[in-house]
Amino acid sequence: MRSARFLGEGRITIVETEAPVPGxxxxxxDVAACAxxxxxxxxxxxxxxxxxxxxxxxxxxxPGTGEHGKRVLVYxxxxxxxxxxxxxxxxxxxxxxxxxxxxxxxxxxQSLAVPRRCLLAVPDDIPDRLAPLLLDVIGTTAHxxxxxxxxxxxxxxxxxxxxPIGLGSLLVLQALNWGPxxxxxxxxxxxxxxxxxxxxxxxxxxxxxxxxxxxxxxxxKDAGRALALTAVAQEGAAVQLGESDQWxxxxxxxxxxxxxxxxxxxYFPLHEYAANIELLRANMAQFAKLVDATADxxxxxxxxxxxxxxxxxxxxxxxx
Ligand SMILES: [Zn+2]
Ligand SMILES: [Zn+2]
Numbered sequence: 384m385r386s387a388r389f390l391g392e393g394r395i396t397i398v399e400t401e402a403p404v405p406g407x408x409x410x411x412x413d414v415a416a417c418a419x420x421x422x423x424x425x426x427x428x429x430x431x432x433x434x435x436x437x438x439x440x441x442x443x444x445x446p447g448t449g450e451h452g453k454r455v456l457v458y459x460x461x462x463x464x465x466x467x468x469x470x471x472x473x474x475x476x477x478x479x480x481x482x483x484x485x486x487x488x489x490x491x492x493q494s495l496a497v498p499r500r501c502l503l504a505v506p507d508d509i510p511d512r513l514a515p516l517l518l519d520v521i522g523t524t525a526h527x528x529x530x531x532x533x534x535x536x537x538x539x540x541x542x543x544x545x546x547p548i549g550l551g552s553l554l555v556l557q558a559l560n561w562g563p564x565x566x567x568x569x570x571x572x573x574x575x576x577x578x579x580x581x582x583x584x585x586x587x588x589x590x591x592x593x594x595x596x597x598x599x600x601x602x603x604k605d606a607g608r609a610l611a612l613t614a615v616a617q618e619g620a621a622v623q624l625g626e627s628d629q630w631x632x633x634x635x636x637x638x639x640x641x642x643x644x645x646x647x648x649x650y651f652p653l654h655e656y657a658a659n660i661e662l663l664r665a666n667m668a669q670f671a672k673l674v675d676a677t678a679d680x681x682x683x684x685x686x687x688x689x690x691x692x693x694x695x696x697x698x699x700x701x702x703x
Contacts, residue, residue: 385702386492387683389423391430393691395684400434403488403496412441412455412497416677416699417490418515419690421546421603422626426485427687436491436700437484440505440514444494456503456514457490458653459483464500475526475650491683493702503656509663512674512699519650520551520673520697521659523624524599526651528555531597531620534644537561541595541614542582544602545573547697548625550673552599553582558665561597565590567610570693580669590614603627615643622646673697 386400405411418438426435439457443450460480462469468476483489483497505514537560542549545568556564557580566577567590574584585593587610594616600607600623608623609632615621621643651659663670676698678686689695 384493385680386434386488387436387680387700389427389429389431389435391428393427393684393688395427395687397680397683400492403494405496406498408499409496410450410499410502411444411494412439412457412502413444413494414439414441414490414492414702415511416440416515416701418519419687419695419698419700420519421548423687424691425626434488434490434492434495435484436489437482438515438518439483439490439495440511441490441494443502453502454505454507454511454514456505456517457483457497458501458503459485459518459650461487461498461501462653472652472654474653476652491680491700491702503653506660509660510671512677513663513667513671515699516551516670516673516697517656517659517663520547521555521662521670522651522655523648524548524552524555525559525659525662526655527599527622527624527646527648528552528559528561528597529655530646530648531622531644532559534618534620535596538596539563539565540597540599541565541567541585541590541593541611542577542599542601543567543590543607543611544600544604545570545577546601546625547673549599549601550577550580550696552601552624553577553580554666554669555662556599557581557669558662565595573693573696576672576696580672595619598622599624601625605631608632612638612643612645615641618642618644620644620646622648624648674699677701679703
């Protein structure tokens, strides 16, 4: 079968690999779509020893069984199911998990082996091309916002960065009755897109001059993080989502004399999946606008280059 390899410096090659062999209680999933993610840029730059790709939608291949052909998403952490975190429902935080597409082969390939417990059934009314949004774009952002809702009530919110996680946050906030939602994004195309989704676009200076009970930081940059801590209101919540570079923030007098909650979230627990499907259903036409390009394996390198230049919002690899 054909699989992608990241060679470093943005180069991708397609190699012929052995067909995946399912281990105990694993199945083969034929990949129909795997969404590109900002977190892929680091392995793309460095090179990666195995097949990356972690926002995977496909079909179970198990001829002759009732599972064959089932439409599924793949939950990234191969959680153990019986540790303290898993028993508390925090499958996203299982310390024994490997991550599909990171520590074991992922979805930039025609197929992969997946533990059965990582299969998420996709309802018939969710189109193939939108299904991957239920993972990082909706799952991760909704979990971060739910954590914040332990502290702050729905109201005005600021989203910093209008990449896939920032735009996902915007649409999830709207579906959860937050508003007005403001967005800070230097790329004019992405800012205009956020405005088309009913966000009010602010410059960094304008955002700094106001205070928001909730700030979502999805830029992955120190400037964005510094802005988040400046713009979060007293006793408000600043939520940091997505991949980021090394943190280095200077403490200012304004930060020193402030009480605020800083929330970091990485991925969502399995039990939130059903509620996340409802968020997608509530705002399906808007979410559909995020998926703006597809390519097959041979077009993956070009698609990544376009994504890196900010020309694509949430592109998909469709291997066959
Ligand atoms: Zn991702
Ligand atoms: Zn566990």
